[in-house]
Amino acid sequence: MRWGHRPHRDARLTTHVALAARALGASGFVLSDIVDKKLEESVAKVTENWGGKFFFEMGKPWRKFVREWRAKGGIVVHLTVYGENLQTSPVLDRIRQSGKNVLVLVGSQKVPGDFFSGEVSDFNVAVGNQPHSECAALAVFLDRFFEGRELGKGYGKAKIKVVPQERGKKTIVGC
């Protein structure tokens, strides 16, 4: 879930967050509080061409979405520079041990203080305790959460597929 999106200013960044979520193994993307049709179209176009299933939701107030997610037995992992360090603490093991569905919550610069509380987040996780990027943080979190396997997985019903190569560009189109 991406919180605090400003359609004009964050257009490219939020698109990157959504596409990183998809490519790094997330099942879907939630844009909280805001409706942004252009963003939805960009993501839909990638999923249509590159395959796989990837849900996209938007417009629901973040508090409502989180409440419903937790009511269904899911947990919330809030990525923040202030949280437990992904590398030096055992927080990832604790998240995995929960065995529950995970909603990863990323914000922009200033998130509501509530995000840190037990009513919203089950875990506050820092992808390093240095300021950087919600897009980078999400990517590293997912890569570690899935132990790297997500980068090798196939995407069903793809119209475009890359054939990895040492040099040049090779795609299969219309697979």
Place this chain on the structure above:
Amino acid sequence: MRWGHRPHRDARLTTHVALAARALGASGFVLSDIVDKKLEESVAKVTENWGGKFFFEMGKPWRKFVREWRAKGGIVVHLTVYGENLQTSPVLDRIRQSGKNVLVLVGSQKVPGDFFSGEVSDFNVAVGNQPHSECAALAVFLDRFFEGRELGKGYGKAKIKVVPQERGKKTIVGC
């Protein structure tokens, strides 16, 4: 090295790429071909407050920078959706075995075809063969390259330091 930056359109994204580079263990950041003082200031401010050494260069033509880098014995890793898969191929081992300094080259949507050639890149690496984000790709590449250790490292001469916590925000200011 970030190629293809458009100061207005990419302002936030390129800042995220630079800060991700810093937080994920890179020694510095190069903005090729373009001078963007605002970007330089944003990055300098973070380094000044959060510590550590992080070089910032901008304005040099990419071809010249790459040529000089390689002349000094460095190698170039071009991150691209078309490259060898970071997870399913042994490309990372081959990069590490070179034992050389690495320049990671990230572009935007359409990079010069030369980037794929042996005259520019020693390796073309895909952080998954799905389209996503240069910021996400760089972060995952660096996290794997440094085997995660970069997230636990200290930053010298910091004015601000986070004290990681399960809940809330705690910083030491003026350390």
